[in-house]
Amino acid sequence: MADLLDYWNKPEATADMIDGKHWLHTGDKARIEDEHIFITGRLKEIIVLSTGEKIPPADMENAITLDPLIEQAMVIGEGKPYLSVLVVPNPDRFDELCRSSGLKAGDPQNYNNEVILAEVLVRVQKQLSAFPGYAKIHKVAILHEPMTPENGLLTPTLKLRRNRVLMYFTDEVTNLYSGH
CATH class of the missing domain: 3.30.300.30 (ANL, C-terminal domain)
Structure with missing residues (x-):
C-alpha cells in the first residue's frame, strides 16, 4: 500500500515535495514568531x-x-x-x-x-x-x-x-x- 504522503502514481512529484526525512516542502516562505508560523509568500x-x-x-x-x-x-x-x-x-x-x-x-x-x-x-x-x-x-x-x-x-x-x-x-x- 502506498504511503499516505505519496502523490497517486507520481513518485517524481512526491520526491519533489517530501524529502527523505519526510519533511514536506510546500514552496512557501514563512517566519516563526511566538511559536506561530506565518506564511509570508512563495519561494517561486x-x-x-x-x-x-x-x-x-x-x-x-x-x-x-x-x-x-x-x-x-x-x-x-x-x-x-x-x-x-x-x-x-x-x-x-x-x-x-x-x-x-x-x-x-x-x-x-x-x-x-x-x-x-x-x-x-x-x-x-x-x-x-x-x-x-x-x-x-x-x-x-x-x-x-x-x-x-x-x-x-x-x-x-x-x-x-x-x-x-x-x-x-x-x-x-x-x-x-x-x-x-
Missing part, C-alpha cells in the same frame, strides 16, 4: 530582473491593492530591465476616476488613456513609497477583466497563476516592455 514568486535584482512581489501586490481604486495587482518584470504592474480596477471607482478626468465613464478606451494610466501609476507608487528602491514600478497596464478561478488566472485558493496571467494578457505585457 521571486522576480529576477535583467539586472540580476531579485524582487519578491507578494508584499508589493498587497500594498498596491490597499488603494481603493485597485482590486487586484500582479507585479511583473522577470528578465526585464524594470518592474511593471498589471492592475484590475474597482469598476465604480474607475468610472469615477474617468469622469473626474473629463472622460466618459464606461468607454473601453479609458483603459489605455495616458492621463488615467499616469494617475494609476502615481497611486501605485504612493502605495509602495515605504518599500526599498528596488520596488519601483515604472509602468502600469489596466486590465479589462478580473483574474478569477473561473478564467483560470487564480487557483481555487485565490493565488495568482502567474504564468497563465502572463500568457492571457500577452498583448498588455508586450506593450509594457516594447522597445526593451
Whole structure:
C-alpha cells in the first residue's frame, strides 16, 4: 500500500515535495514568531530582473491593492530591465476616476488613456513609497477583466497563476516592455 504522503502514481512529484526525512516542502516562505508560523509568500514568486535584482512581489501586490481604486495587482518584470504592474480596477471607482478626468465613464478606451494610466501609476507608487528602491514600478497596464478561478488566472485558493496571467494578457505585457 502506498504511503499516505505519496502523490497517486507520481513518485517524481512526491520526491519533489517530501524529502527523505519526510519533511514536506510546500514552496512557501514563512517566519516563526511566538511559536506561530506565518506564511509570508512563495519561494517561486521571486522576480529576477535583467539586472540580476531579485524582487519578491507578494508584499508589493498587497500594498498596491490597499488603494481603493485597485482590486487586484500582479507585479511583473522577470528578465526585464524594470518592474511593471498589471492592475484590475474597482469598476465604480474607475468610472469615477474617468469622469473626474473629463472622460466618459464606461468607454473601453479609458483603459489605455495616458492621463488615467499616469494617475494609476502615481497611486501605485504612493502605495509602495515605504518599500526599498528596488520596488519601483515604472509602468502600469489596466486590465479589462478580473483574474478569477473561473478564467483560470487564480487557483481555487485565490493565488495568482502567474504564468497563465502572463500568457492571457500577452498583448498588455508586450506593450509594457516594447522597445526593451
